[in-house]
Structures are given as structure tokens and as C-alpha cells.
Amino acid sequence: MQTLEAGAPGDLRLFYDETGRLRLTVGEERSYLTVKVYQAWPLSLPGRCISLQDGQGEEIVLVDRLDHFSTVSRPVIEEELRRRYLTSRVLRIVGIRTEFGVTYWDVVTDRGERDFVIQSLTESCVWLGEHHLLLVDPEGNRFEITDRRELDPESRELLEMVL
Secondary structure, three states: OOEEEOOHHHHHHEOOOOOEEEEEEEEEOEEEEEEEEEOOOOOOOOEEEEEEEOOOOOEEEEEEEEEHHHOHHHHHHHHHHHHHHOOEEEEEEEEEEEEEEEEEEEEEEEEEEEEEEEEEEHHHEEEEOOEEEEEEEOOOOOOEEEEHHHHHHHHHHHHHHHH
């Protein structure tokens, strides 16, 4: 794994092959047939610490800032991050119940009604700010409460019972 300094990510060329698979070439020296894009951390600072990994999950490179990518590769990176971190915004909580440490959620999101499970609130509940909450279910689906103070009173009460 290598960490590239500002400017060096210009040697990275990300593109989709004819099958739609994300590929990467590093200058003239190396090519990767399968690439996955992750925001390594922190989720509260989008566009920072972008990790490119090969098909086996080994990190190829860590790029400090999204704006360090070339104008050709940046839209590809942005699309991959959008796809990976597609998030439904919770508008209302219809019901929450907990059994043996597993929390069952029934919510209304900006994408419609959803039921999901959170196996461990301590591991799958990420505070992105004082009132900003991200929930990730076992399949990697992401549900965001952008400001818990903006939820209706019933939703806030249900949320407070499990937090």
C-alpha cells in the first residue's frame, strides 16, 4: 500500500471497462482489473481519505482529498462513492423494538417505507454530529437521521428509548 501526496493522484486513471467494471491504471507501471472505492474515514468529512482497493480488498493507495484526483478520474470516484454510500434519509420512525440486543426498525424514508435490523447499536450506529446519526444494517444499507431534533415528537420519543 502506498499513500500518495497532493498532486501525485494525477498519475491514477480510473475508468469503466466495456463490462462496466471499475479499473485503475497507475501511470505506465501498473494496472488493476477490479477496483473498489471507499471513504476510509471520517464519514463526517466527505471527500477525505479515499481508499482504492483491489479485488481482494487490499489497499492500493490512500488519497488524502477527493480534489487531488484528475478531472478525468474525479467524476468516476464521485459516482463510486455515491453508489457505495447511498443513504436513505429517515423522515419518520413508525416503530422500534429491541429483542436480545437486536433492534428492529420500521421507518419512513425519502425512498419510501423501510424495515431494517440493527444487530448492535454500539457498532452500527455512527454519530456524525451531536444530532446527526447514521445507521448501517448488516447488508450495508445506510439510514441517516440528519437532525434528530427535526423528527416529529413520536419519532423522537421512539429514538430516545433505544439510544
